[in-house]
Amino acid sequence: MDWDVVGQRSETVRRANLSAIVRELHLRGPLSRSELVARTGLTRSAIRVLLGELVAADLVSEDRRAHLGTPGRPSPLVHANPTTAVVLALDIAVDSCAVALVGFGGEVLALQRVDRPRGHLSVADTIADLVQLAGPVLAPTRGSDALIAVGISVAGIIRRPDGLVRMAPNLGWRDVALANQLGGALGVQVPISVANEADLGALAELRRGSAVGLDDVLYLSGEVGVGGGLIVGGRPLTGAAGYGGEVGHFPIRPDGAPCHCGSVGCWETEIGERALLRQAGYDQGGGRDQVDALLADAATGSPSALAALAAVGRWLGIGLAGLVNILNPQIVVLGGLFHRIHPFVAATIETELDRLALEASRALVRIVPSMLAEDAPLLGAAEMAFDALLSDPAGYLGRFEPLAAAGGV
Amino acid sequence: MDWDVVGQRSETVRRANLSAIVRELHLRGPLSRSELVARTGLTRSAIRVLLGELVAADLVSEDRRAHLGTPGRPSPLVHANPTTAVVLALDIAVDSCAVALVGFGGEVLALQRVDRPRGHLSVADTIADLVQLAGPVLAPTRGSDALIAVGISVAGIIRRPDGLVRMAPNLGWRDVALANQLGGALGVQVPISVANEADLGALAELRRGSAVGLDDVLYLSGEVGVGGGLIVGGRPLTGAAGYGGEVGHFPIRPDGAPCHCGSVGCWETEIGERALLRQAGYDQGGGRDQVDALLADAATGSPSALAALAAVGRWLGIGLAGLVNILNPQIVVLGGLFHRIHPFVAATIETELDRLALEASRALVRIVPSMLAEDAPLLGAAEMAFDALLSDPAGYLGRFEPLAAAGGV
DNA sequence: AACATTTGGCAGAGAGGATCACAAACCCGT
DNA sequence: ACGGGTTTGTGATCCTCTCTGCCAAATGTT
Numbered sequence: 001m002d003w004d005v006v007g008q009r010s011e012t013v014r015r016a017n018l019s020a021i022v023r024e025l026h027l028r029g030p031l032s033r034s035e036l037v038a039r040t041g042l043t044r045s046a047i048r049v050l051l052g053e054l055v056a057a058d059l060v061s062e063d064r065r066a067h068l069g070t071p072g073r074p075s076p077l078v079h080a081n082p083t084t085a086v087v088l089a090l091d092i093a094v095d096s097c098a099v100a101l102v103g104f105g106g107e108v109l110a111l112q113r114v115d116r117p118r119g120h121l122s123v124a125d126t127i128a129d130l131v132q133l134a135g136p137v138l139a140p141t142r143g144s145d146a147l148i149a150v151g152i153s154v155a156g157i158i159r160r161p162d163g164l165v166r167m168a169p170n171l172g173w174r175d176v177a178l179a180n181q182l183g184g185a186l187g188v189q190v191p192i193s194v195a196n197e198a199d200l201g202a203l204a205e206l207r208r209g210s211a212v213g214l215d216d217v218l219y220l221s222g223e224v225g226v227g228g229g230l231i232v233g234g235r236p237l238t239g240a241a242g243y244g245g246e247v248g249h250f251p252i253r254p255d256g257a258p259c260h261c262g263s264v265g266c267w268e269t270e271i272g273e274r275a276l277l278r279q280a281g282y283d284q285g286g287g288r289d290q291v292d293a294l295l296a297d298a299a300t301g302s303p304s305a306l307a308a309l310a311a312v313g314r315w316l317g318i319g320l321a322g323l324v325n326i327l328n329p330q331i332v333v334l335g336g337l338f339h340r341i342h343p344f345v346a347a348t349i350e351t352e353l354d355r356l357a358l359e360a361s362r363a364l365v366r367i368v369p370s371m372l373a374e375d376a377p378l379l380g381a382a383e384m385a386f387d388a389l390l391s392d393p394a395g396y397l398g399r400f401e402p403l404a405a406a407g408g409v
Numbered sequence: 410m411d412w413d414v415v416g417q418r419s420e421t422v423r424r425a426n427l428s429a430i431v432r433e434l435h436l437r438g439p440l441s442r443s444e445l446v447a448r449t450g451l452t453r454s455a456i457r458v459l460l461g462e463l464v465a466a467d468l469v470s471e472d473r474r475a476h477l478g479t480p481g482r483p484s485p486l487v488h489a490n491p492t493t494a495v496v497l498a499l500d501i502a503v504d505s506c507a508v509a510l511v512g513f514g515g516e517v518l519a520l521q522r523v524d525r526p527r528g529h530l531s532v533a534d535t536i537a538d539l540v541q542l543a544g545p546v547l548a549p550t551r552g553s554d555a556l557i558a559v560g561i562s563v564a565g566i567i568r569r570p571d572g573l574v575r576m577a578p579n580l581g582w583r584d585v586a587l588a589n590q591l592g593g594a595l596g597v598q599v600p601i602s603v604a605n606e607a608d609l610g611a612l613a614e615l616r617r618g619s620a621v622g623l624d625d626v627l628y629l630s631g632e633v634g635v636g637g638g639l640i641v642g643g644r645p646l647t648g649a650a651g652y653g654g655e656v657g658h659f660p661i662r663p664d665g666a667p668c669h670c671g672s673v674g675c676w677e678t679e680i681g682e683r684a685l686l687r688q689a690g691y692d693q694g695g696g697r698d699q700v701d702a703l704l705a706d707a708a709t710g711s712p713s714a715l716a717a718l719a720a721v722g723r724w725l726g727i728g729l730a731g732l733v734n735i736l737n738p739q740i741v742v743l744g745g746l747f748h749r750i751h752p753f754v755a756a757t758i759e760t761e762l763d764r765l766a767l768e769a770s771r772a773l774v775r776i777v778p779s780m781l782a783e784d785a786p787l788l789g790a791a792e793m794a795f796d797a798l799l800s801d802p803a804g805y806l807g808r809f810e811p812l813a814a815a816g817g818v
Numbered sequence: 819a820a821c822a823t824t825t826g827g828c829a830g831a832g833a834g835g836a837t838c839a840c841a842a843a844c845c846c847g848t
Numbered sequence: 849a850c851g852g853g854t855t856t857g858t859g860a861t862c863c864t865c866t867c868t869g870c871c872a873a874a875t876g877t878t
Binding site: 007008009010011032033034037044045048070071072073074075076 | 822823824825826827828833834835836
Binding site for chain 1: 415416417418419421422425426429449450451455566568575576624625637639641642644646647648649650651652653654655656658659660661662663670671672673727728730731732734735736737738739764765766767768769770773774
């Protein structure tokens with residue numbers, strides 16, 4: 001049921017403390033030793049020993065910090081080494097594919113995104129595209145042990161914990177064991193995890209974006225469909241099998257239009273890309289270019305474009321009011337399509353929230369556009385890939401030591 | 410952000426292990442020592458030392474178990490002592506008030522419920538009623554240190570962590586600091602926690618009811634209003650300030666009827682008690698008696714009663730489909746009103762779920778009536794009151810020792 | 819230049835669980 | 849009834865990890 005039904009021992013303490021240090025350095029950036037002491041509540045001695053191991057493993061480095069004018073012996077600045085441990089992140093979106101190499105500490109060492117024609121691309125073709133894209137990005141890591149994991153974001157319903165792609169309607173996929181196939185194609189031997197694009201967008205905003213430091217977050221993702229990523233009490237809501245967060249398929253208008261999912265009146269049918277384009281009189285299947293055109297027209301005051309945005313904004317507000325009531329989040333982050341239309345819908349959303357949401361929850365929530373924009377799911381995939389290192393650094397300490405690896409015991 | 414940013418030490422390990430043992434005994438009932446060894450993963454030696462402390466504090470006892478036919482030395486049965494540590498639970502519902510005394514291990518030592526006329530009862534009157542009700546129940550604990558905490562369930566929106574009753578529309582309360590007032594009136598010096606009735610119903614079903622052993626649970630509560638209690642990843646979803654779970658106010662029919670909360674088309678306006686009674690042609694304000702009459706009529710085949718139940722069942726299914734999509738729970742537990750009408754709506758709900766919910770999540774969820782029925786929130790309040798003991802038993806070890814208490818150090 | 823302040827370094831202490839050998843208590847077969 | 853096999857409780861000792869306390873180092877201040 002939870003971690004605490006399993007017995008703890010001294011080793012557990014070490015692991016937790018090492019994890020706390022590594023997590024702080026990865027998430028909050030460089031810190032002095034004394035700041036680490038303050039943050040973790042450990043003593044200088046304990047920090048020293050633990051840091052010693054991390055330094056020996058080349059995961060972190062200590063630098064003499066420039067004098068900062070305070071009395072007392074200066075504390076060296078500890079920072080994560082971005083090239084000792086890196087992860088590969090992949091994003092399989094509807095209009096594009098992307099790949100990134102992210103170093104421990106969060107530095108983005110490389111990032112490539114290519115647009116793709118919309119439509120049902122086969123799994124094999126997609127994998128070929130990704131391998132081609134990842135090749136040069138991955139090149140610097142060949143021959144070293146720096147690559148520790150791969151994370152993949154997919155616009156679809158993904159089963160946890162095995163990462164099976166149960167259904168990706170906009171890709172035309174069903175029950176695809178993506179991790180296995182990609183692992184072989186990429187020629188990497190590290191763990192590969194797959195997750196839903198919205199869930200990873202939420203994780204990215206939580207760790208690197210507009211929700212840093214918060215515990216209860218709703219990330220709303222708009223690709224062709226509408227997805228949601230939920231952070232509850234500081235941790236991702238996955239549900240029983242990883243299918244949680246599908247807010248786009250709440251039947252918000254049960255007498256409304258049929259949804260491609262088989263249901264009727266889903267929120268997506270009112271706020272999705274197709275709904276927006278249809279109401280504004282654009283080609284529903286046109287995708288990204290059509291949305292660009294719509295936004296350009298709206299900027300020049302086109303009444304039909306503005307009316308369509310107002311309608312979508314209204315339905316956005318209605319649905320968000322319900323979700324705010326259910327989840328009582330501190331922040332709602334608008335990603336994807338909603339990030340792009342945010343300037344045109346922000347006021348309407350606030351109005352609807354005032355009208356419909358419970359006062360207590362309403363007063364606490366802010367609605368903001370995504371900070372990471374299009375790259376949120378990609379960077380979230382990287383963060384997911386770092387999770388194993390962050391929660392148990394001890395398991396990784398042996399693998400980076402360049403000297404100890406050569407010599408025997 | 411989370412527990413693991415704070416440094417761990419040996420003492421933490423002891424606390425966690427003690428907590429694991431106490432939790433197992435409280436939640437799973439009597440276990441042999443060897444079963445505890447298996448469950449916690451600790452060694453016999455460690456279990457022995459930890460149990461020694463618990464026995465010395467009189468929190469648990471060891472009995473020679475009746476021989477059970479297996480070879481090897483028999484392992485003594487360890488069980489929680491129900492009278493060493495007890496909690497008082499109070500339930501302030503719309504139609505009734507209840508009080509219970511629950512012992513460590515979960516035994517209900519006393520339970521009293523009294524009906525109350527519906528309407529706006531003052532805080533002072535309610536407190537007086539509760540004190541009168543609690544008096545005899547609490548009598549056996551006077552003069553001892555057995556009472557460790559009080560938990561209160563209220564049909565309203567409660568702020569965490571201080572338990573302020575922000576709004577209880579069916580009681581007519583607003584911003585009531587209930588814990589302070591009740592503590593004085595009851596004459597107890599122990600911590601008092603207050604929480605929402607649906608949240609506690611969910612907790613009770615998770616620990617003692619139909620959701621035992623599950624991690625993702627939606628408890629749907631129907632008093633006059635409709636509330637929800639969510640268990641996500643094994644722990645309660647509270648949201649940023651404790652207001653989470655208000656599923657009754659999802660705008661499921663935005664062109665529908667105004668809700669007393671100020672919004673329009675809330676789920677509650679379609680499935681709440683008033684909606685049920687209205688559609689069946691009964692007095693909306695009649696409350697419990699009217700519902701009983703409706704159910705009796707439905708049992709004899711009354712078309713209007715059955716039609717109203719069918720309509721409510723349909724809207725129940727529609728809303729649950731959305732919630733199942735969002736939360737991907739393993740189980741949905743119907744409490745309160747929905748527990749009572751379950752036989753009449755179960756089939757309709759399942760049909761609507763088949764029609765509207767995403768296949769992946771739909772396949773995993775079961776819809777069941779509450780096992781604990783009317784007492785779920787009350788028993789949940791008791792479980793909440795036990796939380797401090799379960800998560801840090803070490804803090805309580807000193808207070809029960811009858812011998813050590815007398816002699817000083 | 820002397821002092822105050824903060825921090826790193828290091829040895830010893832303390833806490834807590836694991837290990838291991840042994841004894842106790844049960845079963846079963848003869 | 850008796851001895852072997854099996855499982856479990858007991859207790860001494862060991863191992864791991866952090867804390868405590870003292871000293872040295874590095875900086876600012878007077």
